[in-house]
Amino acid sequence: MRKFILFIMVSCATICANAATVIATVDGKPVTDTDITARTKLMARQGNTATDNRRQALQNIIDDSVKLNYAAKFNATPSDKDVDAELKHMNLGDLSASEREMARSAVRANIAWQVIVARTIMPTIDVTDEDIKKEKASLEREHGLPIEMTMVRLLNVPSDIKLTKPKSCDDAVNMAERLGGKPRKFTAVQYELAPDIRESIAGIGKLTWSKPTDSGSVFLVCDTKKTKEYGKLDDIIKQNAIYKQSMFIADQQLKQLRRRAVVIINDDRYKI
Secondary structure (H helix, E strand, O other): OHHHHHHHHHHHHHHHHHHOOEEEEEOOEEEEHHHHHHHHHHHHHOOOOOOOHHHHHHHHHHHHHHHHHHHHHOOOOOOHHHHHHHHHHHOOOOOOHHHHHHHHHHHHHHHHHHHHHHHHHHHHOOOOHHHHHHHHHHHHHHOOOOEEEEEEEEOOOOOOOOOOOOOOHHHHHHHHHHOOOOOEEEEEEHHHOOHHHHHHHOOOOOOOEOOOOOOOOEEEEEEEEEOHHHHHHHHHHHHHHHHHHHHHHHHHHHHHHHHHOOEEEOOHHHOO
16 A cells, blocks of 8 residues: 555656646757746846746756757766855855756756866967957956056146146146146056046056046056056956957857757747
8 A cells, every 4th residue: 555655646746747838848858837937036046037037048948958968978067066066156045946956957057068168169269469458458448457556636627727748746746736736646556546537547658647537637647566466467368368259159159059959949938
């Protein structure tokens, strides 16, 4: 009798699982509405609450399946230990059984894809000195560099006053005071400066007055000194450039793999 009851329970569990509506299949593997619900809840925990999140969830599940199938060809499927360690690091809170299984699948696919990119794409990227120079210029404009700058700032400079080039920083201070201003001399790392200040001093040489900012301030760079961080900057920029180019190529490759996969969507609401 006990075996019979156990058989009934197992059979019921199987029937209930199969009763979930199959929304799509990816290379013959079913994706149910329960899977999609679990993925949308996972996305919400990660801050993604778009109105079309169920359709996006299905696309994410499809991509995960495609990535894992491709990674298996390179023996790049991560271990359960690595997946659980990354899941713990993500700190998603208490997850239901279906959410945890979906999260593990998503993390496994993400790790596998990173391995594929590192093995097959990154080694093919060639970053030139010109690429580094352009990236550094862009970084300087947008975020600033690890360069310590000694500067003079003038406030509320009238538009009709022509500031001549000073011989030194002290000369600039004296010049400003003679014009009735109250200059401020200070030292700061470039990336700590406000965006409008970085924009105004970008590209100007030492002891050259900047154009006025929107607030009417004018700046002059007295001196610059590279910090210890600066010595590692080219390597960091090179790695970032390699990563960005690699991810672009990886995205194109994923699109091709997705087209080759046998994806059948049964519900018109999820079709693109």
